[in-house]
Amino acid sequence: MSNSVENLYRLDGRVPLGKALPFGLQHVLAMFVSNITPIMILAAAVGLDSAISAALIQNCMVIAGIGTLVQLFPVWRVGSRLPIVMGISFTFLSLAISIAGAYGMGTLIGAVIVGGLVEGTLGLFVKYWIKLIPHVVSATVVTAIGFSLLPIGANSFAGGQGATDFGSMSNWIVGSVTLLACLLCQVFAKGFLRSLSVLVGLVVGYVLSCFMGMVDFGGLSGQSIIALPRILPFTPEFNVGAILSVVAVYLVSATETIGDTSALCNSALKRDPATREMGSAICCDGFVSSVSGLFGCTPITSFSQNVGLAAISGVVNRFTIGVGAVVMIIGGVFPVIGAALTTIPQAVLGGCTIMMFGSILFAGFGMMARAGFSQRNMVIVSLSLSMGLGFTQATGMFAIFPEIVRTVFAENCVAVVFLLAVVLNLVLPKKVQGEM
Template identity: 60%
Template structure:
């Protein structure tokens, strides 16, 4: 009888990882939290390294910002999981430093200085946060087909990120080398084989298994650089206002535009997560809280001199692939991020993960987001109106950003916002089409209805 009860309890805890609010033992939760952190760690610190370098920050300043980024990302993730008032969605969203702002910051930093970036992030974050709180007044503009098109574009935009990591990381000296091909392939095969052979909930740890195998192989091949660990302090507390905010009108205007783009990505991420992880539509309250969290946490990030925080699409892909939505399990990952920020040596060790290993794990995850978006489009029905909105917005958004020179006739600020950001273009085009196309366009009966007839 006792053994039966233990087995029943074990099965219940396994099933709970697929439930938003299920009770999961700490020992079972930590691997899933760690899997999320390893999937986003490199992408979380890369924007700081890029923007810091372009803005002329010292290596010591950049290191302190990376430390702050881990703590803020952890706090932001906890608030998304367990909302404070109306801030946070209550969904298994993982937060991190946004790549969306990199191009505009690489323009503002050298032109106006890093302090102007901090000031613009503070103002822009508050603007997005307030927009999130009042989302119920404008969220109706984001119809299901608009959200589906944005989600699909997010998936497509990430494919090149995964491929770049697989090759060794954009700008690396040995990009596309045999070493990186071997590491990426071994990691990818490890994920697939583990997912096929593993039993029960262990199947959902295929990404973590692939990362571990890839990392071990990388160490054996001698391509893991441990030099960054020397001289790294064990414990450190980030400082408040390491950079005094400067409020430059041009910088603030351009950054607010990007915050609006970031909000659309958050809407897409939140919609995709609800659809793929919970098999339902996202609620207006969840979307509002998610956007508000993005904005206000970004404003808090600027207080620590850091860059904007947003929902991470790669982690949405991980949820879509594993179906693990338990908030407590993902919260353990947020705590790991905070620990990595307080103990820099821990973060420095995670940072030694080679890009090729990460790329091998993310290819399937990013592809899953594309499929989720296509499923959302299918659920909207294949009416002539929906087909026109999805087809035209995706073809313009993805097509035009493949040849960014096409935006050269526009002012520099507009070019920086849209030239390489297909999600922003897809959002704008789909919103315009959704507003101007007649509601009574000739419709095509959805496939399911045809079969029923």
């Protein structure tokens, strides 16, 4: 194996652009729809006009590329130097719709900017509070992230939640063929091709969906060749209540970033993350989210599906994933590229991602094994997961609580699991009765 190919599986080392491009593109395709969907939903919910909506979609691609580059190639202490892909977070969506609907987009953007500064500052002082998150807590959070992603993959496999053909035979066929192509490539291919199993599956599924008439190319017509990102499309306004609500959700986002960083290091790099790496990842999460606000977008965060992709492919080279980040930025500057990527059917993405999400679960199980299966750890893991996953699936479970509690916890199992795991770790005696 040549050095350039071996470097794909190392953090550092130069990979020829021709080899780096398909692997970088694989990361973009894995997260592209999830990156633009929160902005599309927000724009529709608050009634933004089509021109502003289109500009925000461009901006979220640019900011995802910038955030990923900062994670890969840090600026001061902002950025972990790990192969983490950043994108617009779903975690903030319901709160963003609520704030923008009640107070306007300016108030939402002001809260995003201030909240990002708070999270970024927390990242700078991570060594003072990271002891609250020992290995068993990280393992529990990573497992919760894996579980939380499974319905997303399943919904995509069936055609996308709310689609008129949801669960149709055509979606089952395309999703199954895509998944089978990924699986066969992962099991039987060797070397370079095996690491591209997700991209191979995506190409196979996309070609099949074209033959089945499931691809709509109508959005490609009328696209301008080039359009520069629009900075400050909304004038920031600052409302204390909105800021406090958004800051609370930023803490959840920091939790997810810690979990993703732990999962990435344990699954793809075969080691535990350093305290500095987790703090720097959180810094990027926060400070770049403030920049996202300047672009009129909601906060960004680490993307768990790309952690799963790194675990499956083994490709962790920073330059290679940086090529993918540049593709995202180019997609934001050249609207026709972004429009072309949106033609990928949801069933194809579901077929590609379902196994990737499962790999995050596997990483969580591995972390639990390393933490040990003591009686104390069993209580922390089992109670946190059962309540976190169970309570957030029961509609109306949090109805008696104030709105800010419902916003943070009602539909976010990762937040509930994290809070319970931290509290149980603090209050349970170090040796539970019955342990040797």
